Amino acid sequence: MQPVYLITGGAGNLACQLTFPLAEFGIRCVLLDVVEEPVAPVAAGCEYVRGDVTIAEDMETLFRDYEPRVVVHFASLLSAASEANRAAAWALNATGAFTLLELALAHRVERFFFPSSLAAYGGRLPDLIADDQVQWPDGMYGVTKATVERLGVYYARRHGLDFRSLRVPIVVSRYAHLGAASSYVSRAFMETARNGAFVFQVRPDSQPALIYTRDVINAMVMLLEAPAEKLQQHVYNIQALSPTAKELAVAIGVHYPDASLEFQTDNGIADLIDSWPRRFDDTAARRDWSWRSTYDLEAMAADFAATLATGDEKIA
Ligand SMILES: NC(=O)c1ccc[n+]([C@@H]2O[C@H](COP(=O)([O-])OP(=O)(O)OC[C@H]3O[C@@H](n4cnc5c(N)ncnc54)[C@H](O)[C@@H]3O)[C@@H](O)[C@H]2O)c1
Structure with a gap:
């Protein structure tokens, strides 16, 4: 069975x-x-x-x-x-x-x-x-x-x-809850793909673990x-990515060269995001079940942009 x-x-x-x-x-x-x-x-x-x-x-x-x-x-x-x-x-x-x-x-x-x-x-x-x-x-x-x-x-x-x-x-995903403060990375990709523009409300050096x-x-x-x-x-x-928002904007811009990606920091949102962990020590996950992240910033940006462009809805 x-x-x-x-x-x-x-x-x-x-x-x-x-x-x-x-x-x-x-x-x-x-x-x-x-x-x-x-x-x-x-x-x-x-x-x-x-x-x-x-x-x-x-x-x-x-x-x-x-x-x-x-x-x-x-x-x-x-x-x-x-x-x-x-x-x-x-x-x-x-x-x-x-x-x-x-x-x-x-x-x-x-x-x-x-x-x-x-x-x-x-x-x-x-x-x-x-x-x-x-x-x-x-x-x-x-x-x-x-x-x-x-x-x-x-x-x-x-x-x-x-x-x-x-x-x-x-989690960076097209199905992320778009109302959540934590979904700004997912929104940055999706709004840039759709409207050619995104305004980050975090600080350029904000870098929560993604x-x-x-x-x-x-x-x-x-x-x-x-x-x-x-x-x-x-x-x-587990550790995967910890880019700054500025680095993220650059990586997104590679796939949408005409897009406008700007920063207008909202201190309330930025303080919340900056209070979260930036990087994890995942030695135990690597040792016990061979955890390795496959997607660095560039690979994630390329895959997410391609997924949004092709309309593949299964995963992302
Ligand atoms: N997405 C992230 O960034 C993230 C990060 C860390 C942890 N998690 C955890 O992973 C899990 C899944 O996250 P997700 O992003 O898929 O969230 P999601 O909001 O898409 O899914 C949660 C689901 O729970 C359902 N739900 C709410 N109340 C319910 C109830 N009373 N009975 C049955 N179902 C109910 C909702 O309808 C929703 O479909 C959650 O426990 C979340 O806390 C997510």
Whole structure:
């Protein structure tokens, strides 16, 4: 029988894109989400189920109906929505994760994957963030991410659940939530391609850690499928790109030579972006599951521009 992977937040950006490599492994994805339909194409053979992670009884029924081998828990309120509605953020991001972890134990799920975030860090940070950097997140979203990391490690150590997590940098993707402050890199590409112009509100030297969507999907598949005996920890940092916004503008301009790329810094937005980690030490990810980023700034810019030009909608 085909193994079933239950992907919550299954209509979202990363979930849709993850279905393609998983389908190549012969995995059947069951995508669960509250919205009507996925934001992007999904691989053939996926099943889409509407449901709400915060309704525990519905999740119980879902686990009984599908008996998933692996849970990939993407459903989340992102940073701005979490700050705007702390109760909803806690109910989905923290209590929802607790419900799924309990169900994973009860239904003998083999593996539980959770995407944490660079927002799980905050306060005064060193230039290079180690896996064991103390976490004092500044925002509600980051607080819930750090909480679920701790919960997952508890379930792993105390109850033997195979919990795996990545602290994901800002993902550069055409399906990024365009309202989020963190989506400015994705917007810079898309608005430049569409309108021939983009105004950066960050500082020219702002350089939060980024990752191209193809790289992050690759990292997720590598960690998901890594042999358990190779993994010496449950939560990993990964490093991909840390260009300054100025360098980014130059790399985008190479593909749109007539475009206008300007800076009008908004201090509120720039301060938020500048409070996030710039670079991660990913020694453990390289050692345990052979993580290597494939897309540097130039490769990402070339691929994203080509993808936007050809209209290939599967991944990016
Ligand atoms: N994209 C990034 O830059 C980034 C960076 C770090 C971590 N992450 C994490 O990766 C995961 C996926 O991110 P994404 O970019 O695909 O986000 P996304 O917003 O595209 O997807 C999240 C999905 O969760 C769904 N959802 C919301 N409430 C729900 C509920 N109650 N029940 C079921 N589904 C619900 C939404 O409808 C949405 O489709 C999230 O956990 C996010 O925090 C993303």
